[in-house]
Structures are given as structure tokens and as C-alpha cells.
Amino acid sequence: MKSKAVRYSFIITVLVLLITLAATIIVAGAGRWVPWSQTPPPPPTPGPPPTAAPYKPEGGEPVRNRDEAIQRALLVDSGLAAREQSLTKEMLAANPDMVIVERYATRQEASDVYGFGTWTEPEVMSEPVWVVRIKGKACLSMPGGIPDEGSEQQGCDETHGVTYVISQKTGYLLAMSASAQTRSERLAGD
Amino acid sequence: MFRKIGKRMNVAKTVLLAVLVVTLLISVVSIARAVGAAYAFGYANWTTDLKGHRVYVWTGTPPNGLTWTAAPVAMCELCPCAGKKAETGWIKGMISDSTGQPLGDVLQQYVGYTDINGTWHWEGGKGNLSENTWYQVKVMYSKSADRWEAWRFSDVVWYQPYDLGWKKGCRLAAGSENNDDQGWMGVWGWHPEYVKWGGSWTLYNYTSSQTAGGGHIQHAYDFGYGAWGP
Numbered sequence: 001m002k003s004k005a006v007r008y009s010f011i012i013t014v015l016v017l018l019i020t021l022a023a024t025i026i027v028a029g030a031g032r033w034v035p036w037s038q039t040p041p042p043p044p045t046p047g048p049p050p051t052a053a054p055y056k057p058e059g060g061e062p063v064r065n066r067d068e069a070i071q072r073a074l075l076v077d078s079g080l081a082a083r084e085q086s087l088t089k090e091m092l093a094a095n096p097d098m099v100i101v102e103r104y105a106t107r108q109e110a111s112d113v114y115g116f117g118t119w120t121e122p123e124v125m126s127e128p129v130w131v132v133r134i135k136g137k138a139c140l141s142m143p144g145g146i147p148d149e150g151s152e153q154q155g156c157d158e159t160h161g162v163t164y165v166i167s168q169k170t171g172y173l174l175a176m177s178a179s180a181q182t183r184s185e186r187l188a189g190d
Numbered sequence: 191m192f193r194k195i196g197k198r199m200n201v202a203k204t205v206l207l208a209v210l211v212v213t214l215l216i217s218v219v220s221i222a223r224a225v226g227a228a229y230a231f232g233y234a235n236w237t238t239d240l241k242g243h244r245v246y247v248w249t250g251t252p253p254n255g256l257t258w259t260a261a262p263v264a265m266c267e268l269c270p271c272a273g274k275k276a277e278t279g280w281i282k283g284m285i286s287d288s289t290g291q292p293l294g295d296v297l298q299q300y301v302g303y304t305d306i307n308g309t310w311h312w313e314g315g316k317g318n319l320s321e322n323t324w325y326q327v328k329v330m331y332s333k334s335a336d337r338w339e340a341w342r343f344s345d346v347v348w349y350q351p352y353d354l355g356w357k358k359g360c361r362l363a364a365g366s367e368n369n370d371d372q373g374w375m376g377v378w379g380w381h382p383e384y385v386k387w388g389g390s391w392t393l394y395n396y397t398s399s400q401t402a403g404g405g406h407i408q409h410a411y412d413f414g415y416g417a418w419g420p
Contacts, residue, residue, distance in 0.1 A: 036376035036418040040410050041248050043380050044324035049343040052318040059294055072292060079257060079286035115305055117338075117350035119315055143258050143285070144277055144302025144312050146231060146363045149270035149400055157310065166292075167316075173285055173292040175313040177305075183352070186307045 055123040060170030063130055066101045072171045073099075073132035073164045080176075081138040082156055092134075100133040100180070107174060110165055115183030116175050128168040133180040135161045140178055228373055228403030230417040231262075231365035232382075232396030237269050239386040240359035242330030244341070246414075247364075248378035249280055251321045254295055258283030259368040261377040261417075262302070263327050265359035271400075274304040274356045277363075278329045278340035278348070280319055297321060301329075301340045301348050306355035315347065324380065331357050333387075358387065364396070366417035371403025375419040380411055 063069050067089075074087055085091070092099045104110040108125040111118060119125055139156035161180025166173060179186060245263045252259055260281040267273030281300045284291045299315040319325065328341035332349075340348040362384055366375035383391045396415060399407045404420025 036374070037250070038416065038418070040378055040414075040416060041250075041322070041324075043411060043414075044246055044326075050320055050323050050325075052342075055316055055318060057316070059296075060291070075286050076292045079284070079292070115352055116311060116313055117301065117303075117348050119313075119348050120346055121315075121318075124316060141227065141369050142302075142310055142312050143260055143281055143283075143369070144262060144300065144367075145310050146262060146264045146266060146271055146275050146277060146367075147227075147229065147400075147402070148272040149233065149266075149361070170294065171292070172294045172316070173314065174316065175311070177309055177311040179307075179309045183305075186305070186309060 055121050057127050057167055057169040057172075060167070060172050063166060063168050063171045066103075066130075068171075069101050069103075069130035069132050069166060070099060072130075072166050072173075073134065076164055076166075076173050076176075077134065077138075077162070080142060081140050081162060083136070083138050087134065098135050100135075102131045103168070104129050104131060107165065111175075113182050114163055114165070114175075114177065115186070116165070116177070129174060130166045130168055132164045132166065133161065134164075135180045138162060142176060142178060226371040226403060227367065227369050228371045228375060228401075228405045228419045229365065229367040230375065230401045230405030230407040230419060231264075231363040231367075231399060232379075232407050232409075232415045232417070233271060233398045233400060234362040234382070234384065234394050235397045236362065236384060236386070236394075237360055238358070239388070240265055240362065240384055241333075241357075241387045241389075242328060242385040242391075243359075243362045243364070243382070244326055244328035244330070244391070245364050245382040246324045246326045246380040247279060248380070249297055249319055249321050249323050249325065250376050250378070252282040252297065252376065253374055256283045256374060257369045258285055258293065259366070259373065259375050260300070261366055261379075262364065263329060263379075263382075264363045265329055266361040266363065267356045267359055269360035271361040271363055274308070274354065276303040276329050276338055276354070276359075277301065278327050280325070280327075281314070283369075299325075299327065299340070299342060299347060303338065303350065303354060306353055313348070330385070362394075363400075365407055365415065366405065366419070368419070372420045373404070375405060375417060377417045378410060378414065379417070380414040382413065382415075
């Protein structure tokens with residue numbers, strides 16, 4: 001009787017562990033193992049460049065207020081910033097000096113204040129945006145930034161703040177910088 | 191009888207422990223592999239007076255759901271590649287986990303650059319790029335406009351009106367990059383060209399390379415590269 005119970009519990013435990021193992025492998029590998037073709041595509045041929053569709057802020061969900069802007073920023077931050085303590089809405093509410101949220105009628109206005117550049121397509125720069133600045137030490141894995149040659153691979157860059165520019169219409173991230181300062185504050189060396 | 195049960199229980203315990211240890215090890219390895227970034231750059235060896243870098247990059251069909259993967263065409267202020275940098279290319283991804291898509295997961299041109307204070311900035315252009323298409327992208331300091339610019343074919347698509355503190359580069363890099371050291375990358379580059387101050391556009395083959403994580407780079411075509419991972 002006892003031996004049967006031991007056998008069943010053994011089988012159940014092994015099954016649970018195997019399922020956990022399979023789930024771990026599936027989750028860790030999700031979305032990654034799409035093969036890359038090692039056959040080069042034919043080189044481009046002379047002719048007119050592909051037509052670019054005009055920019056229209058589509059998809060996503062609109063960001064209607066300060067709280068929603070913070071929520072979007074936290075979502076981005078969770079994917080890009082390693083912090084000693086993960087940021088939460090509650091934490092920012094308890095430390096209001098840690099986060100500054102501003103709304104700009106156009107992306108160009110925000111770019112001028114924060115020292116971002118200008119996309120020449122007028123529609124890109126004319127949409128309303130939210131700028132969320134988060135102060136505090138973080139290690140950012142921002143897209144781009146060719147690593148220094150010969151350096152060991154760096155997982156992230158240490159910063160004392162980060163700025164996210166978020167589309168009001170879609171909630172998508174439009175720009176970011178590894179600083180929580182405006183351009184004039186950076187130039188003044190504050 | 192009890193001896194037999196005891197023996198079986200010991201075997202069961204040992205097997206359970208082994209399975210548990212293997213599971214934990216695989217979990218730890220999976221997590222460790224997901225940390226860090228992967229890249230594959232072919233570098234060119236020129237040393238002074240660089241003003242611009244342009245390359246045809248193939249967008250292919252980057253999978254959905256990646257945090258991000260990109261095809262940078264870059265210039266570095268110093269040799270070896272260091273100091274201030276400027277780059278453009280395509281990027282696709284979500285910049286978050288599966289709970290949201292802050293980047294929209296759409297193929298778009300981006301720019302990245304270091305400002306005069308040494309702060310890194312990233313700007314998305316939001317869409318407009320097609321899969322399986324060649325785009326010639328270019329990052330360049332414009333003498334006439336006195337500014338850094340990013341181009342797509344013959345159009346200036348982005349410019350930086352503020353002084354970034356450098357006008358001459360020393361090193362070129364092009365390839366592929368992502369946020370995950372075993373994550374997907376896939377870029378073909380064709381006809382990389384550089385221009386020096388006072389010079390004209392010149393074709394080159396890369397002469398050195400740098401890879402990290404699961405990144406690989408190889409020569410392709412007469413002048414070009416394939417950068418992929420893992």
C-alpha cells in the first residue's frame with residue numbers, strides 16, 4: 001500500500017518537474033528561434049526607392065492623463081532599466097520628486113526642450129506627447145550605442161535618470177535619453 | 191518489506207533531487223543567457239576625417255515579440271571605436287515584456303547619438319519601413335547645414351540642430367544588435383561607403399569585426415556583410 005503511494009507520488013512529482021522544465025525552456029526561448037536565412041537576398045537594383053507611407057499614429061492605446069503616462073513609462077522602464085528596487089506606481093506616488101511628467105502639444109516642442117533632434121516628416125513632429133522623467137540610479141539597456149571597441153560586453157549603462165517621450169495617441173515610446181535633465185540643465189551642468 | 195520501501199524511497203529521493211538540480215540549472219542558464227546584449231559589427235579601418243557612412247541594409251522579416259533588434263550604420267568619434275557616436279538604421283521590437291508593446295513592434299528607422307555632454311539619446315521614427323526591402327541609410331555631418339543628419343536614400347529624414355561636440359569621425363561600424371545575448375539578429379548589408387571631409391563616397395570591405403553574445407558577421411557579396419545571431 002505504502003509502496004504504491006510512494007510510486008504514485010514519485011510519478012506525479014517527476015511529471016510536475018518535467019512540465020516545469022519544459023515550460024522554462026519554452027518561456028526562455030519564446031520568440032527567438034526564428035531561423036535567419038543565410039542565403040543573401042538579391043542586391044538592390046537601380047530604380048526609384050520604395051514608397052514610404054505617410055506617418056499616422058496608429059495602434060496602441062491613447063494616454064489620457066498623467067497617471068497613464070507614468071504607467072506607460074513604468075512599462076518601458078521595466079524592459080530597459082535595471083534598478084536596485086523595481087519602480088512601482090506606489091513608489092513614485094510616495095516619492096513625488098522622483099518623477100516629473102509634462103505634456104507637450106507637439107513632439108517638436110518636447111524635442112526643443114530636451115535636445116532631441118527633428119524628423120523631417122511634419123506629421124511625426126506634430127503629434128502631442130507626454131514626457132516622463134524619472135530620477136534615480138539605474139542601469140539602462142537602451143537600443144543603439146555601438147559598444148566601445150575592445151571593451152568587454154556591457155549589459156547596460158549606469159545613469160542617474162532617464163527621460164521617456166511617449167505618444168499621446170498611441171502610448172508608444174518615441175524617444176528616450178539617459179538623463180532626467182532638460183537640455184539647458186545638462187548644458188549648465190546641474 | 192519496510193527495507194524494500196525504504197530502498198525505493200531512497201532511489202525516488204535521489205532521482206527527484208537530480209531532476210530538481212537539472213531543472214534549476216537549466217533555469218539559471220536560461221536566465222543568464224537572456225541577460226546582456228548581442229552584436230555583430232564589421233568595422234572599417236579608416237583613421238581620420240570621416241564625415242559620413244552609408245549602407246544598403248536589408249530589412250528581411252524580423253520576428254514579432256522581440257524586445258528589440260536593430261541594424262545600425264554608425265560612426266565613432268575615436269579609433270578604436272569610442273568617444274561620441276552617431277548611428278541610424280532599422281529597429282523592430284517591443285521594449286517590454288509581453289504585457290505591452292511600447293514600441294508598437296513595427297519596423298522603423300531610428301537614430302541614436304551621444305550629445306555634447308556624453309548622454310546617449312535614442313529616437314524612433316515610427317514606421318514607414320517595409321519588410322524584405324533594401325534601404326540605403328546614411329549618418330552624416332552636413333557641412334552646408336552644419337548639423338548631424340540621418341538619411342534614407344536621397345532624403346534627410348532626421349537632423350540634430352544642436353552642436354553635438356564633434357564633426358569628424360574615425361571609425362565606421364555596421365551590422366546588427368539586440369538586447370539579448372542569444373537573441374535573434376539578421377541583417378544583410380550591401381555596398382558600405384564612407385566619405386571623408388573633402389573627399390567623395392568610397393566603397394569599402396570591412397577589415398575587422400567585433401561580436402558579442404551569439405552574434406556573427408561574415409563577408410557577403412563583393413562589398414557587404416551578413417550579420418546574424420545566435
